[in-house]
Amino acid sequence: MRKKLRSSQEAAGPTLSSARGLSANAAMKIETIVNSTSGTVLRLGVDNLKAALDSAFSASGIEAVLKFVPCEELRDAAASALLQAKSGEIDALVVGGGDGTVRTVAAVLAGSGVPLGILPLGTLNHFAKDLGIPLELDSAAAVIANGSARTIDVAEVNGEVFINNSSIGIYPYMVLDRERRRAETGHPKWIAMMLAFFRMLRQFPRRRLAVCSEGWAQPYRTPCLFIANNQYTTQLFALGKRENLDRGELWLYIVKQRHPLAFLWLAMRTALGLLDESRDIETLQVRAAEIRSRASRLLVALDGEVEALRPPLRYRTRPGGLRVLTPAPVET
Numbered sequence: 001m002r003k004k005l006r007s008s009q010e011a012a013g014p015t016l017s018s019a020r021g022l023s024a025n026a027a028m029k030i031e032t033i034v035n036s037t038s039g040t041v042l043r044l045g046v047d048n049l050k051a052a053l054d055s056a057f058s059a060s061g062i063e064a065v066l067k068f069v070p071c072e073e074l075r076d077a078a079a080s081a082l083l084q085a086k087s088g089e090i091d092a093l094v095v096g097g098g099d100g101t102v103r104t105v106a107a108v109l110a111g112s113g114v115p116l117g118i119l120p121l122g123t124l125n126h127f128a129k130d131l132g133i134p135l136e137l138d139s140a141a142a143v144i145a146n147g148s149a150r151t152i153d154v155a156e157v158n159g160e161v162f163i164n165n166s167s168i169g170i171y172p173y174m175v176l177d178r179e180r181r182r183a184e185t186g187h188p189k190w191i192a193m194m195l196a197f198f199r200m201l202r203q204f205p206r207r208r209l210a211v212c213s214e215g216w217a218q219p220y221r222t223p224c225l226f227i228a229n230n231q232y233t234t235q236l237f238a239l240g241k242r243e244n245l246d247r248g249e250l251w252l253y254i255v256k257q258r259h260p261l262a263f264l265w266l267a268m269r270t271a272l273g274l275l276d277e278s279r280d281i282e283t284l285q286v287r288a289a290e291i292r293s294r295a296s297r298l299l300v301a302l303d304g305e306v307e308a309l310r311p312p313l314r315y316r317t318r319p320g321g322l323r324v325l326t327p328a329p330v331e332t
Helices: 039-045 045-057 073-087 097-107 126-131 137-146 170-185 187-201 260-271
Strands: 028-035 062-067 092-097 116-120 147-156 160-162 165-169 208-214 215-223 224-229 251-255 281-286 288-292 298-302 305-309 312-325
Touching: 028 045, 028 073, 028 116, 028 137, 039 045, 039 126, 045 062, 045 137, 062 073, 062 137, 073 092, 073 097, 073 126, 073 137, 097 116, 097 126, 097 312, 116 126, 126 165, 137 312, 165 170, 165 208, 170 187, 170 224, 170 298, 170 305, 187 260, 208 224, 208 281, 215 224, 215 251, 251 288, 251 312, 281 288
Parallel strands: 028 062, 028 092, 092 116, 116 312
Antiparallel strands: 147 160, 147 312, 165 224, 165 298, 208 215, 208 288, 224 251, 251 281, 288 312, 298 305
16 A cells, blocks of 8 residues: 555556455455535435445445544544555555535645545535536545546645635624534525625725745735636636646635725626726736735635634645546546
């Protein structure tokens, strides 16, 4: 397992079994950590999901230990599994949940070389979709069993790893308002987010920020600064797809509109696929950037979860920082 596998962009690399010198019939051993509060768990129930996962892994010839843990215990559970992987007790760590859950576990594995398998059990599953991982449990388990490892980038800000994107401004504001509404009223996530969006338009927070990178600095006043781990398509607020996850790039998208109605019109045009990137957004490609602010702390979204960080915010890419189990490349 310690042997480095080639990127799937180079060729169809060896499976984990072949890298470890196992026979084709040797069972792959994994530990699976599932967020017990993920959308799929809440919808199906722990017992039903456990039975479904047991069946899916068994059909794929995987020996799996399943652990359902709450959000606050994910990091410790991942750290324990990492020690098992380093001692050769398991071949890979698998995480079940949404993007925030995957981020938590990926942050523990980043730089370790231990492969990460993904069961997309969240609401949106952007990371799994970008990797081409199927959303059906049986198919996702088959991808894990195949053991085709791919090396991709992660990014970080002030030491906090993220796998998709980070943002400053309106989005973390909306996420906190959404979660407050869900706790108080029990609204579904999408309804709470819609209500948070319209409240945001009334308040419309704008930040004075300075972006510094590679010897230059530029001031901005913007409602939203979006930092991506590699390039997104221009459907920014629909969280468009990333075609590449291994370019070693950070992409900064700075919204130009400073007024609520103009921003609302921007959001509507984006949803309709009519975004004019040159008019609506300033785009920067860097490998590292520092975001400065006079505020003592900034709310920062990391893959959909919000943290309060002290500026300056130091962003950087970590090329090849994570190994993930993905579908084998199609031979042409």
